[in-house]
């Protein structure tokens with residue numbers, strides 16, 4: 001789903017959270033937003049989801065202005081928010097149930113996604129029997145189950161350790177490759193952003209402005225060796241420069 005953010009600002013009383021942001025997401029692309037805490041990343045995501053309205057500017061999704069909460073999108077948050085009393089497979093199928101769909105028709109896809117996410121064999125486990133990383137993979141499977149054309153992810157790996165995070169990145173890449181949904185992904189990690197994305201957007205601290213938009217031309221699929229490629233290091237450096245330049249202003 002293409003997304004077109006044009007001159008969007010958002011104020012909360014006296015706080016200007018997002019200032020004149022413009023950004024276009026091509027259909028099927030993976031776009032990350034990086035920036036310091038409080039720079040308005042989550043606000044931008046909520047604006048795109050239609051959960052809040054911009055103070056000025058416009059957001060179009062597939063050419064249609066966003067006027068209220070978008071249906072048919074996937075969302076993944078920092079904590080997995082799984083229902084503790086439901087088994088993992090049933091947690092993933094929950095979105096089909098909520099959408100009034102027959103879960104039996106989505107079961108095979110749910111099992112396939114679990115397999116791709118490395119969760120094969122855990123279909124009948126309850127969330128508390130899974131590690132944090134596994135729970136988050138389950139919540140990503142849930143967000144992808146109905147093949148939503150747009151998925152918004154707000155620091156989905158923020159609560160995980162660095163090693164698990166990196167592995168999660170590859171799992172996400174595999175899942176995304178299967179669905180090719182448009183993804184808007186918020187992260188604090190430059191490495192994660194460059195590794196996963198087609199485009200990295202660098203935001204400034206409050207008021208949140210878009211400082212740099214960096215196209216990532218690394219071949220896919222990306223793998224652990226990608227992190228050692230000179231081009232990866234060059235691109236990470238460019239993103240880092242965008243962030244560090246703000247400290248000197």
Ligand SMILES: Nc1ncnc2c1ncn2[C@@H]1O[C@H](COP(=O)(O)OP(=O)(O)OP(=O)(O)O)[C@@H](O)[C@H]1O
Pocket residue numbers: 012013015016017035036037038039040041042043044206
């Ligand atoms: N509902 C709200 N009411 C008032 N102020 C808000 C509200 N939501 C966000 N803000 C303010 O807007 C600014 C941006 O917040 P936002 O959560 O978008 O930042 P962020 O970049 O996602 O931060 P973090 O990385 O810490 O999650 C902050 O100063 C925050 O206090």
